[in-house]
Amino acid sequence: MLLHRRRRPKPNPLLRKSPPTPARISPPPTDRRSSPAEAPRALNRRRPPLEPAAYAALLRAASRARSLPLGKLTHSHMLRAGYRPGLFLRNNLLAVYCRCGDMRHARLLFDGMPRRDAVTWNTLIAGYSSSSGGGGSTGGGATTRLALAAFRDARRDGVAVDRFTYAAVLAACGGAGDGRHGRAAHGMVVASGLAETAFLTNSVIDMYAKCGMIDEVRLVFDRAEERDEASWNLLLSAYVRMGWPEVAVHVLVWMHRSGVKLDSFALGGILKACSELEGSEDVRRMLHGCVVKVGLDLDMFVGSAMVDMYAKNGGLEEAIKVFDCIPNQNVVVYSAMIAGFARLGNDPCPEIRIEAIRLFSNLLRMRIKPSRFTFKSVLEVCNLTNALHCGRQIHAHVIFNGFQEDEFIANVLINLYSKARSVNDSLRCFHMTPKQDVFTWTSMITAFADNENFEKSLDLFIELLNVGNEPDQFTLSNVMNACAALSIPVTCKQIHCYTVKSGLDQFTVCGNSQIAMYRSMGDLKASKKTFEQITCLDTLSWSTMVLSYAVHGHENEALLLLQKMKDCRVGINDIAFLAVLIACSQLGLADEGFRHYDSMKSEHGCAPNSKHKASVVDLLCRVGKIAEAEDFILRSGSENDPILWHALLRACRIHGDKERGIKTGEKLMELEPFAARSYVVLYNLYMDAGKISLAMRTRGLMRERGMSKETGISWAEFGGSIHCFADGDNSCLQNTAVHTRLEELLIRVKQKTERGGTDIWELGFQSRKVGKNSLGRHGELLGVALGLSTFPSSAPVTVMKNQRISWESHETLKLLSEGENREIIVRDLTHFHHFNQGSCSCRDYW
Structure with a gap:
């Protein structure tokens, strides 16, 4: 096997050669190859160290770039x-570990230093x-204690502490918000005679500002x-941090x-503070003019602060104009x-908000990497405009x-x-995030409640409590809303x-x-308390x-x-107006109710919604002005809102206006073609009017469209458990009892009262067989019966129902409350009935 010799590289004249060591001259290389036994010995030889200057340069580069590797x-x-x-290189190496945040190895290196x-x-x-x-990696309080301990050890060792030592101690106290130790460090600075320098004065001011001690900041x-x-x-920045933009503006004028000289740091901070200042258009324009005069209107930091303001x-x-004037916009x-x-x-209309989506598209087109704040803001725009498809993209x-685990983005x-x-x-x-923040849990709890x-x-x-997280006031507020819906x-x-136990x-x-x-829940006393x-x-x-x-x-x-x-002098909102309209309706105060309704928009700036208009319809119908109520619906601009027509239909049934009721029911069928309750109400109206063929046709349409009447369910809590009763369901063995x-x-009521007579028996108890009478098929009556037998004689009985209570049940409960001398509370779909x-508190109008 032939081996090719590698060519020796030509020497670079720009590199300085180190002089040869005269103590030892290496022998010339021979052609004999080294044996395999000598190879490990060659690998174990120590490599020569670098020059101290080279080590110093590498450590400076690592410290400057915060490169721990x-x-x-x-x-x-x-x-x-x-x-x-x-000592010089050891200090540089210690600085690298400290600047990179690896304090464990920094302490090991420090403890091993001989000097x-x-x-x-x-x-x-x-x-x-x-x-x-x-x-x-450790907490702020723990590292502050370590910094103070190191400061005490330095003084104990007789080290001449200087201004940099005091500045580091003050920064540690400020970072942890430890005003007590910070005040002590300030006293030592004064005692050392170094407090006259601006360097330590600034450190003391910064420390007090981070601790929220604004009086000490101004005094220093x-x-x-x-x-x-x-x-x-x-x-x-101290006044900006405290949320006092007005004082910060005066400080800027004083400066x-x-x-x-006003720099970008000062102007950017004051612009950020004034973005939270309401009703200060003159101040904002003054600051904008100041930015232009000092020539910082093209600065990225100041420009973004002005846009935000x-x-x-x-x-x-104005924000768009400032944005367009900034050259080379960044993220x-x-x-x-x-x-x-x-x-x-x-x-603003949704078309204006679409500009935010266009800006985000331009950001991606310019190959600028979005930040977490960018994603959060553009997703909030999608949320406000109901742009689900765009939000998915x-x-x-x-x-x-790689921001799928960011909790702020996950909340949006x-x-x-x-x-x-x-x-x-x-x-x-929710499952993709670490769920360390309670806001993520609150958002998901709210999402379930809203749906x-x-x-x-x-x-x-x-589950939130089981994992050991502490809920906040907003979490408990949403949980209470869910409990209110379940009753x-x-x-x-x-x-x-x-x-109460958590102090929230x-x-x-x-x-x-x-x-x-x-x-x-029907507990008005607890609400008042x-x-x-x-x-x-x-x-x-x-x-x-x-x-x-x-x-x-x-x-x-x-x-x-x-x-x-x-x-x-408390502002009146739409909830208060809804309440007063309901109160006027139940009292029959038509003129006063209309006066409050007219003052909503003219005096208080509240736009009436469907519930307010339905309350006005109910107000007119209670005093017998059914025709005026129909005219109000047609003139209100909400003639296609089913809520208003249901209020009119309820009045037609109570006052016996069958023709207008049939016309209203047919209107509801057009507005709610797939709502079973509209077909049921219209069927009953046709039957009451004797129009059997139209009633059968309505039932046929209901069957053709695959709709069925919603089952009436009543529920109540007795003995720590929930008892449910379905209308007409006698399958449960408990229902027999x-x-x-x-x-x-x-x-017993019939025996105690003379008002019972045959009318009570005609309500459904002609049959002596248990479960076959008509009253026994009403779930709310079964729940009340169980409550009257379970609760003490002084406790009220509360039952919830998912549908409107029937006339037979309403009259029966009135007699039960009189005969048993008990308060009975039934919450149906539209009213609270206090018998x-x-x-009854509804005055027989529901």
Whole structure:
């Protein structure tokens, strides 16, 4: 086998040759090949170390680029070459580990150093300081304690600490928000006589600002003997951090009058602060002019801040102009502009928001990699415009760019799919994220609740508690909403107890949901007690309580509370107007109801929705003005809304207006061709009017279209378990005993009251066989019978029903409440019926 000799490379004249060592001259190479036994010996020979300058250059490069692999490689080369670096190189190596956040190996290297100086201690303390801000693997408080311990050890060893040592200690205290130790470090700075320099003054100001001690920030700044531009910028950023944009603007004017040069850091910070300042158009224009005068209008950082400032305050045209003037836009500028479209609220039309999608498309066309903030903003635009198809495409880009595990993006995706009624896709996004943030759990719980999967919402909340995460006030608020929809008293009380134990009951958002939860359960006393215990009432608190009074038949209290809202100068929202319209309707106050309805838009800027208009229809129908109610529907601009026609149809059945009722029912069949209840109501109207052929045709159409009447289900909670009763279902063995109890109760009522007579018997108890009478086929009566036999004599009985209660059941429950001297509460599809002493809170109109 022939071996080809490799050509020796030509020497590079630019490389300096090291002089040959005269101590030892290697023998000339021979043609004899080395034996296999000598090969391992050649591999085990130590490689010669590099020059100290070369090691220093490699460590500086690793420190500058924060490249831990390069630093470890250089350190490994030193060890394998048997090189023992001096103090200078050891300090550089320590700086690499500290800047890269590997404090464990940094401490091992520090402990093994034979000599240390002030630079060594400063480097270690600075490493702990940078880790205290969240960059290290340990917590901020732990790294702060390590930094302070290293500072104490340095002073104990007699090391002459300098300004860099104090700056590192102050940065550690500021990063962890430890104002107590920071104040002590400040005192040591003053005692050392170094507080007069601007360098340490800025460190002290920054420390107090990060700890939220704004009074100390201003005191140190005012007493400082030496200031520079960084001092002013730190003072400005301190007020921005505290959320005081008005004071920050005054500081900016003070800076300008003092001759301090305004840089991009100062202007960018103040622009960001003023983006949250409402009603300050003059201030924004003044700042814009200031940016142009100093020549920073083309700066990327300042430009993106201006775009964000205008977009957040509705200045879309100004934001677009600023965006177009910035040359070489990067991802930050694009993200600010896209976020501007997402923050415009619900006023702009969808066509304007599509511009955000176009900007995102241009971003991809220019091959600029989107950031997590870009994806979050453009998905929020898709959510606001209901652009599900576009949102799916952007979701694909999210996965392609590796952001599928980002929890902020996952929250928006969960909301996007939930709004589109695609809760399974929301659940997939939920499972793809690490779920470390409670907001992700809250978004998924809300998605289940919004899509009427209330049981799954509660199950997910239990899973959240089992994994050890702590829910916040928004999580519990959504869980209470799910409990309110299910109307399970024991579960609602358990959630209430957990809210009190966790201390979250102090939040107004939890109190508001708790009022609505007890209102849905029929417990008006608990709603009132919760309202009185809320320390900081808002508009929703007042309006929710007004609605609670109105739907439970306490109309006068609702009107009085609304007047108290006005006296306390509380803004009246659409919920409060709905409550007052319901109250006026139940009291028959047509003129007052119309006065409140007219004042909604003219005085309070609230646009009436379908529920408000349906309440007006109900208001007119209660006083017998059925023709005026029909005219109102035709003039309201909502003549195709089924809710309004159902309110009119209900009035036609109560007042016996069969012709108008039939016409209304036929209108509902056109509006809701696949709603079974419209066919059932029209069938009953035809039968009442004697039009048997039309009734049979309606039933035939219902059969042809594959629709069936929804089964009436009633449920109640007795003894910690849920008992359900289906109308006409006698298959359950328990129903036999309940039927017997119901018959016994009615017989006892007949014996106690003289109002029973034959009318009660004609309601359905002509048959003596259990389960065959008509009343025994009503689930709500069976639930009430079980409750009357289970609960103590002083406790009210509450039953829920998914359909409107029938006239037979309504009259029977009135007699039961009088005969048993008990309060009976039934919540049906439209009303709360409080039966007490032979009367109902609905006044026999439902």
